[in-house]
Amino acid sequence: MISYKNTAKEIADSGIDMAIIPLGSVEQHSSHLPIGTDVMLAEAIAEGVAERIDALLLPTIPISTCYEHKGVKGSVCMRPxxxxxxxxxxxxxxxxxxxxxxxxxxxxxxxxxxxxAIRELNALYDDLQVVLVQTESGVADTKAFLENKKIEIHAGESETSLMLYLHGELVNKELMLQNDFDPEYPQSMLNQAPLTKISKTGAWGMPSLATREKGEKVFKCMIDNALHYIEEAFKICPEDKW
Ligand SMILES: [Zn+2]
Known part of the structure; x- marks a missing residue:
């Protein structure tokens, strides 16, 4: 695997023509998960992908655009x-x-x-092929391994299971049983108010259902999904695409 841990000479000698940029976020994840959960998940997923593909793995960009956690100390964002x-x-x-x-x-x-941002890059630069890999937990086939069949937004069964598998020592196992919040609203309600105003626990999902075993299955499924998606997207994204 070629990554930011290699030297410039090793990267040049590898002849690599593809890079992976993991994007995280530093934001409240209820009282049972650390604020760096999304950084750690992005890192682990991108590393899992990089192990199976010829690409330069860059360090995770830790801070992004989490307005939905505005006002919670430790949640850090920049303007979109x-x-x-x-x-x-x-x-x-x-x-x-x-x-x-x-x-x-x-x-x-x-x-x-x-x-x-990615769509514009692909539209303006014919020689670029940029693919956005949405790996958020709780979508597509990962649902087969989870009990809550509703879309989970934040710190729920899926994300808590992933953290139990990848960084179990950072999960508060008592508090994860007390933080369920699973409303009928669509995710777009977060355009109206921060998550912590909508959910008393700061979660949106069912963390009480989380287990390490589910996390392992979901994680492996996410890596497979990401690799499949990248392969398909590059196929339909030729160099003379626009
Ligand atoms: Zn998260």
């Missing part, structure tokens, strides 16, 4: 327009070095501005 330009600058810097295929791997579901 800042993030938009930062992400585009990083991809264009890679392009200058001949790395024209980029997979941007999301550690959670809330970085909505990443989509338009």
């Amino acid at each position: 327009i800042t993030f938009y330009q930062m992400l585009q600058d990083i991809v264009l810097c890679l392009r200058d070095q001949g790395i024209k295929k980029v997979a941007v791997v999301l550690g959670h579901g809330g970085i909505f501005v990443a989509g338009p």
